[in-house]
Amino acid sequence: MNGSDLKVLRKKLGLSQEELGELVGLSKNTIYNYENSGVVPKSKIPIFKKIFKENNVDSNSELRSISEKEALDVIEKILLHEKELMKYENFYLWVKSLRTDERNKTLKEVLKNRLDNLD
Structure with a gap:
């Protein structure tokens, strides 16, 4: 833990x-x-x-970990909707405001929370 x-x-x-x-x-x-x-x-x-x-x-x-395939599937779904998400001005500005390391950390947290809620 x-x-x-x-x-x-x-x-x-x-x-x-x-x-x-x-x-x-x-x-x-x-x-x-x-x-x-x-x-x-x-x-x-x-x-x-x-x-x-x-x-x-x-x-x-x-406390289960996700497989590489599960992670890639979630990332693929996000990428498929990237253009749609970028239409929302606040989303675009939020993403642009984050430093690269913060963006990566935030993405990992969002993915983990999303996967936890899929169960």
Whole structure:
């Protein structure tokens, strides 16, 4: 489990960072740091898994990785609609405003969220 996984599972439970922190005896800032640094200490993972299991959120099913083919299929679908998407001025300006590294990170996050919602 990494910080991104923790964030997804926390949101599945409908909890704020503060609420999750209270459940496991940590501060809101600690939860924020775990989620944003991407690192959850190994000693804390069993605690989080227990909370998710008790609340019927299967942490194992949420942590699947996608195959290269699945990722390429999603990218292909986006590219097929590129011209249509670029008609929306705000979308075009938003894409242009991002630095390349931010654009890549954002695209990866959007793709991951989209694939998580396909299940």
